[in-house]
């Protein structure tokens with residue numbers, strides 16, 4: 001990508017899109033095109049087509065999607081499958097029609113089968129049944145990956161698909177009902193600290209192992225891949241390290257400075273025992289993660305307390321998410 005080439009970041013108000021935009025601005029890219037969801041509803045075929053024909057971007061980062069965890073996936077399977085298939089189809093097809101040079105599609109680790117061998121290699125895609133609760137969302141993501149591959153094969157386009165680990169960082173969702181485990185733990189421990197509570201209760205045994213990547217690292221990887229990767233097969237981007245929910249909770253406790261107890265409610269479900277991507281492919285290309293988990297959590301906590309200083313109010317939920325290992329009320 002040249003600094004003055006036109007780059008469209010779809011979903012720039014979201015956690016990943018905003019990190020990509022931040023990264024491109026820091027790198028001196030000057031010709032960035034953005035539209036809010038209200039300015040350009042990506043499910044609207046005509047609007048998307050007209051937008052691409054008017055703007056004719058050179059590069060596209062497709063980071064717009066509706067997403068969520070178990071609760072949202074089971075409540076809104078139609079909304080997720082419709083919004084995601086419709087919007088990604090419009091963007092990918094219009095990108096081809098308007099001769100976009102390269103497009104990066106963001107997948108998700110839920111494209112891998114339930115009970116997938118760990119760590120999850122790219123070749124395990126479609127090697128087994130999906131987790132039933134996220135199947136419509138995962139099928140939309142698989143459709144996006146296959147659409148990129150099909151357009152490359154039939155039309156000679158250069159569309160790549162990236163599968164990130166669980167992400168966290170600025171602009172994450174801290175809503176108590178919908179957030180993922182890492183921001184939920186940050187919020188709960190912070191609230192417990194300022195409320196002088198003695199305990200925070202965490203769902204499950206604390207033993208499931210998960211992998212987390214700071215969102216600015218993913219943005220770095222996306223820019224790296226846009227410049228250096230052009231294979232039709234998707235590529236994993238993770239930290240390469242997993243840790244247990246218990247270890248994560250202790251780390252966040254330390255960062256936040258909460259000195260009470262962490263209670264694990266073992267009556268609640270744990271979810272999959274382990275989720276770790278095999279990111280050896282991108283590492284062999286020379287990409288390395290620079291922000292370790294502790295540093296990333298410190299930066300995220302700083303962002304969280306700076307955005308609502310001294311306030312107990314929480315930002316509006318961007319989407320509904322509930323995962324195994326999420327946190328219940330502190331007592």
Ligand SMILES: NC(=O)c1ccc[n+]([C@@H]2O[C@H](COP(=O)([O-])OP(=O)(O)OC[C@H]3O[C@@H](n4cnc5c(N)ncnc54)[C@H](OP(=O)(O)O)[C@@H]3O)[C@@H](O)[C@H]2O)c1
Pocket residue numbers: 010011012013014015016017036037038040041042043062063064065066067083087106107108109163164165166167168318319
């Ligand atoms: N967060 C993670 O841990 C994670 C992990 C793996 C993969 N991913 C994938 O990465 C992508 C971005 O995730 P994220 O965490 O940045 O999500 P996010 O914070 O929810 O942001 C998604 C953005 O897409 C926009 N959007 C959704 N539907 C749209 C539409 N029809 N038209 C225009 N804009 C639309 C949303 O706008 P509104 O809020 O106004 O709807 C939002 O700004 C998704 O494809 C997700 O599946 C995320």
